[in-house]
Amino acid sequence: MNIYISGRGAFAVQVAEALQDEGHRIAGVAAPRLRKGQSDENNALSWDRLRSWAFARSIPWTDSAELRAMHVPDGVDLIVAAHSHAFLGRRTRARAAVATIGYHPSLLPLHRGRDAIRWTIRDGDKVTGGSVYHLTERTDAGPLAAQEHLFVPPGSTAQSLWREHLAPLGVRLLLRVVADLADGRRIEVPQDEKLATWEPAMGAPPLFKPELIALPGTTSVDGSRWALHAQ
Secondary structure, eight states: OEEEEEEEEEOOOOOOOOHHTOOOOEEEEEEOOEEEEEOOTTTTTBHHHHHHHHTTTOOOEEEGGGGGGSSOOOOOOOOEEEEEOOOOHHHHHHTTTEEEEESSSSSSTBBTTTTTTHHHHHHHHHHEEEEEEEOSSTTSSSSSEEEEEOOOOOOOOHHHHHIIIHHHHHHHHHHHEEEHTTOOOOBOOOOOOOGOBBBOOOOOOOOOOOTTEEEOOOOTSSSSSSSEOOO
């Protein structure tokens, strides 16, 4: 399948390489210009890891802050969000012939939001997991394609839980769902809204939604000030 990846950091690179190993083609990527805390655009070591990975392989790159439908090339079958903090609007998702999927490090609909793992640790959860879901206009609320639980090891930090458990799980689940979609198996299980929880990001701005129109004084459930899809 021809796959477009929107993501960042080591996890997005791991997903991209795993997909290539399975015989899929990466048609393009969207990633931040720079790694968190870096400011030197002229220093390639400051670039986001997915951007650097794509550059070394002559794969088209777009700044995730600027990602729009026009940046997704023709012939893309699947868009994969891998640790992506970019909102993929309706027009952008429509560029994928088969599906647009993402990975969230929680047992959705629990812990929707950007800092799911930190809230898992803060709340003292004994069980967590990962979910692959179909992206929609509502952040982290689309139908589930795959989900798997795991026990939180005693003494875990947000960093260790992600690096040692939830990131590897995310790669496996994404590969499973991509294989299903490639074979014509499409799983969409609606999330149970009665169980949904949403926690705000810790020390980060609201998710930027470039394809939506701002309504003055209006704040959505995910903390952003965007409510109507642009016509």
